[in-house]
Structures are given as structure tokens and as C-alpha cells.
Amino acid sequence: MTVLSIELAYWQQTTLRVLGGAVAVLLPAGTLVYIYLFKLMSFVQSRLGPMEAGPAGSLQLVAEVGKAFQKEDIFPRKADRIVFAAAPFVVLMSTFLLVLVVPFGPDAWFVDLDTGVFFALAVSSVSVIGILMAGWASANKYSLLGGLRAAGQLIAYELPLVLAVMGVVIQAGTLNMQDIVLAQAEGEIFGWGGIGNPFILTQFLGFAIFLVAMQAELTQPPFDMPVAESELVSGYMTEYSGIRFLLFFIGEFATAGVFSMVAATLFLGGWWVPGIDPDSNLFNVIGPIVMFAKVMLVTLLIFWFRFTYPRFREDQLQRLAWKVLIPLSLLNIVITGVLKVAF
Numbered sequence: 001m002t003v004l005s006i007e008l009a010y011w012q013q014t015t016l017r018v019l020g021g022a023v024a025v026l027l028p029a030g031t032l033v034y035i036y037l038f039k040l041m042s043f044v045q046s047r048l049g050p051m052e053a054g055p056a057g058s059l060q061l062v063a064e065v066g067k068a069f070q071k072e073d074i075f076p077r078k079a080d081r082i083v084f085a086a087a088p089f090v091v092l093m094s095t096f097l098l099v100l101v102v103p104f105g106p107d108a109w110f111v112d113l114d115t116g117v118f119f120a121l122a123v124s125s126v127s128v129i130g131i132l133m134a135g136w137a138s139a140n141k142y143s144l145l146g147g148l149r150a151a152g153q154l155i156a157y158e159l160p161l162v163l164a165v166m167g168v169v170i171q172a173g174t175l176n177m178q179d180i181v182l183a184q185a186e187g188e189i190f191g192w193g194g195i196g197n198p199f200i201l202t203q204f205l206g207f208a209i210f211l212v213a214m215q216a217e218l219t220q221p222p223f224d225m226p227v228a229e230s231e232l233v234s235g236y237m238t239e240y241s242g243i244r245f246l247l248f249f250i251g252e253f254a255t256a257g258v259f260s261m262v263a264a265t266l267f268l269g270g271w272w273v274p275g276i277d278p279d280s281n282l283f284n285v286i287g288p289i290v291m292f293a294k295v296m297l298v299t300l301l302i303f304w305f306r307f308t309y310p311r312f313r314e315d316q317l318q319r320l321a322w323k324v325l326i327p328l329s330l331l332n333i334v335i336t337g338v339l340k341v342a343f
């Protein structure tokens with residue numbers, strides 16, 4: 001049997017990776033907006049939602065994007081124009097960097113880093129800088145308050161987010177995202193390896209903490225203090241319009257999708273499903289589909305909480321992080337470490 005292979009130039013590989021990264025970020029974002037924001041929220045609130053643009057409102061997202069492109073890109077008179085213009089791109093850059101280390105199959109990945117978990121957690125913090133830039137550069141007291149609230153919230157919930165992942169790292173014995181998937185695929189539960197060892201079974205506490213911290217990182221209800229309409233109009237986004245407001249909107253839902261990819265990789269086995277050899281080339285084809293299905297499952301939980309719970313007060317938000325999530329995540333690390341040594 002003859003195997004045909006094509007050696008691509010470096011610029012060709014880079015172009016394909018950039019296009020693949022754009023698809024991996026923007027496709028889930030658009031899907032989440034339509035299925036969950038337009039349809040699920042409408043169902044929860046006993047209404048139809050968008051129904052006019054396309055069959056059953058399927059082209060409403062296209063209409064929204066087209067509307068944003070047509071709007072004037074306004075700069076406040078006293079704003080720092082350079083910082084104001086750059087802020088949404090900094091926020092979105094964090095999302096595109098985050099997707100780089102997520103594997104989609106045995107050989108389907110953008111960058112295979114030995115410190116992939118460390119890289120993912122590091123670049124996820126870059127969005128804080130963009131939000132502060134937006135709040136300060138807008139020359140608006142409501143925007144500044146929203147930026148400061150976001151910074152305090154993201155710093156507080158970055159700690160439980162990182163600590164929740166440490167249990168997975170200890171159990172897998174690696175920071176490489178691909179190796180974490182293989183550790184779940186090849187693992188055993190009390191000597192039985194029929195379904196491998198998805199870490200959600202042994203790290204359920206870590207998974208729950210990760211979900212709550214991820215919700216706060218996304219500044220989605222009930223953690224939407226930085227953009228509270230009833231208090232701060234739209235927080236750090238108040239002065240933005242047109243394409244730049246659209247970038248913030250895309251960044252929110254794209255980050256929800258990419259964070260869910262990270263959660264699916266760390267706790268749900270990523271691109272792998274039980275019953276198939278993880279080294280099979282079949283996963284290079286079905287791996288992205290499996291990952292997408294798991295992402296939709298995780299994001300269902302995120303948006304379910306978003307549509308269900310009322311907004312926290314600022315003191316409640318900080319108390320949950322420092323007095324509940326961080327102690328629980330430290331306890332999870334200790335228990336995982338003891339069991340790792342013992343067994």
C-alpha cells in the first residue's frame with residue numbers, strides 16, 4: 001500500500017494553523033450564541049426567541065454581526081484612543097492563545113507543549129489586562145468601576161481555577177494536555193480499565209470548583225458584577241460600539257467555548273471515548289467531533305447556571321472565592337496527593 005504525504009512549507013503550516021485556530025474559536029462561539037443565548041434562554045423564559053431571520057431564526061446571528069459592522073465606531077472625546085482601540089483585541093487574543101494547547105486528536109493539535117496546562121492558565125489571565133485597559137481608557141467613571149470590579153473578581157477566582165487543576169496534574173503526573181488525555185484513556189478504576197479513568201470520577205470536586213471559577217472568569221451571571229446593567233450600565237463596555245463592542249461579545253462566548261475545551265480535556269477525557277484504542281488514527285477524524293460534543297455538555301451547565309441564579313453582591317462574590325472555593329481546592333489537592341502516594 002502506498003502512502004502519500006505532502007511536506008508543507010513553514011508558512012503554509014502556519015497559515016493552516018491560524019485558520020484552524022480561528023475555526024476552533026469562532027465556530028463554537030457562534031454555536032453557543034445561537035443554541036444557548038438565543039434559543040435555550042428563550043425556552044427557559046417561556047418565549048420563542050428570534051424567529052424572523054432565516055428558518056426558526058437560524059440567521060439571527062448573521063444579522064447581529066452585520067448590524068455591528070454597519071454601526072459607527074465611536075471614540076469618546078476624552079478617551080485614550082490607542083488604549084481604547086486596542087483593549088478588545090487584547091481580550092480576544094487571550095482566547096486565541098488559550099486554544100493553542102488544546103488537543104483534538106492523537107495528532108490533531110496546534111502546539112504540543114510539555115507545560116500546556118501552565119501555558120493555558122497563564123494566558124487566560126491576559127484578558128484582565130484588556131478589561132482594565134477598556135475601563136481606564138474610556139474616560140468614564142462607570143467603565144472604570146467595571147474594570148476595577150473585573151480585575152478584583154478575576155484575580156480572586158484565578159486562584160481556585162488554578163488550584164482545581166492541580167488535582168488533575170498530580171493524578172496524571174504531567175502538565176502536557178495530550179498526556180492528560182492519554183492518562184485518562186489508559187487509566188484504571190480499582191484495577192478495571194473498561195472505561196479508562198475519566199478524571200471527573202476522581203476529581204469531581206475539582207471539576208465543580210473549576211466550573212464555578214470559570215463562570216466567574218467569564219463574568220457571566222451570577223458573577224456579572226463588572227457589567228451589571230442596573231448599576232454600571234455595561235461596565236467596561238459602556239463606551240464601545242460597532243465592531244469593537246462585537247469583539248467583546250465574541251470574546252465572551254469564544255472564551256466560554258475554549259474554557260469548556262480545557263475542562264473537557266482535563267476532566268472528561270478530551271477527544272477520547274471509551275471502547276476505542278486512543279492510538280487509533282480514527283480519533284484524528286472523530287476527535288474534534290467528540291470534543292465539540294463534550295464542549296456543548298460543559299457549556300450547557302454554564303448557561304444553565306447563567307439563566308437560573310440571580311447576581312451576587314460584591315461581598316458574597318469575594319467570600320465565595322476566598323472562604324469556600326480556595327479552601328476546598330486546597331483540601332482536594334491534599335487528598336489527591338495522599339491517595340497518589342498511598343496507591
